[in-house]
Amino acid sequence: MYSFREDVERAGQYHGHLCSGQCIGVKIGRAGLRELGLNNDDPKDRKKIMVYVECDRCPVDSIGIVTGTRIGKRTLKVKDFGKVAATFVNLETGKAVRVARMVRKHPQEGEDMIAFYENLPEEGYLQITPVQMDSPACDMPGPPAEAVTCAVCGEGVTDSRHVVRDKQTLCKACAGETYYKELTL
Numbered sequence: 001m002y003s004f005r006e007d008v009e010r011a012g013q014y015h016g017h018l019c020s021g022q023c024i025g026v027k028i029g030r031a032g033l034r035e036l037g038l039n040n041d042d043p044k045d046r047k048k049i050m051v052y053v054e055c056d057r058c059p060v061d062s063i064g065i066v067t068g069t070r071i072g073k074r075t076l077k078v079k080d081f082g083k084v085a086a087t088f089v090n091l092e093t094g095k096a097v098r099v100a101r102m103v104r105k106h107p108q109e110g111e112d113m114i115a116f117y118e119n120l121p122e123e124g125y126l127q128i129t130p131v132q133m134d135s136p137a138c139d140m141p142g143p144p145a146e147a148v149t150c151a152v153c154g155e156g157v158t159d160s161r162h163v164v165r166d167k168q169t170l171c172k173a174c175a176g177e178t179y180y181k182e183l184t185l
Contacts, residue, residue: 001039002066004030004118011062020106021058023117024084028059028099029066031126032088035097040066048092050075050141052133054083054100074141089133091140096133099126136160150174 002010007026012018029051030040038045046068053060056078063069063086069076085100103125107116122128138145144158150171163175172178 002041005114007040007062007066008114008117011065014065015058015061018113019058020113020117022062023113024101025059025062026066027117027120027122028084028086028101028126029063031099031122031128032063032086032097033067035099035128036088036090036093036095038090040068048090050077050089050091050135052077052079052087052089054079054081054085054087056080057084059084059101074139077139087131087133089135094133096131098129098131100129101125102127 004026007030008018008023011022011026015022032051033040033045033049036049038049040046049067049069051063051067051069053063053076060076060078064071064076067076067088071078083100085098087096087098089096105120105125107113138160146160147156147158148162148169149156150162151168152170152174155171157169157171161172163170163172163177165175173180
């Protein structure tokens, strides 16, 4: 298994710089793997895990590096609650655990940041809670469970991310659930 320092270095390279968020994400990712009995450098174990992260900040990159999960592989999901927390699911056993940072702690000026977080006791810092996850088939890794075409714009929609309104299959944007506004040129 990679060492804490190796995980932080790998995460910092991926993230583009080393920061406390990288160390925190590594600590959370390693705790989640440990609780599920998975090894982060075993390619077989990396296929057994799915992670739901609860923020879109620095720790997420580290959690993905430590666990081998990726958004594009459909094994890393973002449920942005603005919390430094993640739920780890063993896809083989169904066992799931949520790991959350409970308090903010940072090293003193000039202190070795990696050593600080590596040696920071989990008790009082992280809360580790067994949870139950009921992930639908459309959220699982692998090929799309379903593919449809929007009746209005003609764009394809996969994995039950569509809306049926008045017996018409619509993408969320055409159903009025968009995050952008189209401009006319």
